[in-house]
Amino acid sequence: MTPPARTTALVTTAVGGVAFVVLAVLLVPWDPVPGGPLTPTDPATLFTPEQLDRAAGFASRTDWIGWASLAVRLAAACWLGFSRRGRALFARLPGPWWVAVVLAVAVFEVGLRLLTLPFAVLMRRQLLAYGLSTQSWPAWAVDLAKGEAVDVVGVSLALLVLVACARRWRRAWPAVAGSIAAVLVVLGSFTYPLVVEPLFNNFEPLPDGSLRTGVLALAEREGVDVDEVLVADASRRTTTLNAYVSGIAGSRRVVLYDNLVDDLPQDQALSVVAHELTHAKHDDVVTGTVLGAAGTCFAIGLLGVVLGALRRRGGSPADPAVVPLVLALYAVALVLSSPVQNTISRQIELRADVGALRATEDPAAFVELQRQLALRSVADPERPAWEHFWFGSHPTVLQRTALAERIGEGR
Incomplete structure (x- = not known):
């Protein structure tokens, strides 16, 4: 990395880091x-002693699976990204640079998924044994494949932006890539409920009735403009209860699991809705989005600094061969952050x-x-x-x- 590029990376890191801290101080309720x-x-x-024992038993059967899966994924990611033999696997990918980037992401992500698949199967067996899953094995496999495809597409887009910026602006790429990535975080928050969520669930408006009446009364009392309250068909996949707010601006919606609507007394269901309406009232998704945008800018600046230090290990951001190194750094940073x-x-x-x-x-x-x-x-x-x-x-x-x-x- 040239000295001007290193300076740009340091400035981008500083700007992103300061923005994150200032936004966190101002927006997060400490x-x-x-x-x-x-x-x-x-x-x-x-809880009764039997309920506590059951929960502890479930934890003892699933904790080691989660830890082992994380350890294998991190070890494999580090080998692919930091070792010469690992990076050599990606140096021979065919096609122009943009094809090589997408292929590298697919090989990396799918490879790690296959390595950790046995742990996913073991985890699912425990979920079935404890009655937490209602999904058939084929349906589970389809969801797993769809989730992997979404990951590959999203990560490929991010890496294409990174490499394209490094090829076009060799000195200023950290600032340009960081700015574009921050915008993509915002666009992702807006489009996720419209594009990704429907891949995994069907959504219907909360039907007329006493619960809907109570929801609207709560929203009016809290001064929250409720565009959509939707019910997701989550019961075909899980027995757990949940609700969430997603999207920003015109894509914002409150989503309730159908088993929450069907299985809980109305006072408890309204307590869940009130929690989600508070998120909407304070624009917590927007808070998470702007923090994510600032954090992404900081991360790309820091990536530029690290790649400059590792340039002898294939750390040129303009080369598609950098993909496994970037993804390995991301995997480590995700755990540390x-x-x-x-x-x-x-x-x-x-x-x-x-x-x-x-x-x-x-x-x-x-x-x-x-x-x-x-x-x-x-x-x-x-x-x-x-x-x-x-x-x-x-x-x-x-x-x-x-x-x-x-x-x-x-x-």
């Missing part, structure tokens, strides 16, 4: 819980919980909802604190119960 930090509820007050991403996510989720409790004014329904969610997903409430810090994107059921008790006492 103190969402009234009264300060929570003391988690005693799990024995929520998990605490930052998940800490932000937990704060946002806590604010949504506070909003749900205040909107419904029904702490008992909220607590029972959290208990049912944990039981349906066989979630272990006593996971190690470090594991939750590193990989937990939501507050634990014990933290959420403590929050409900505090809000209830303050009413």
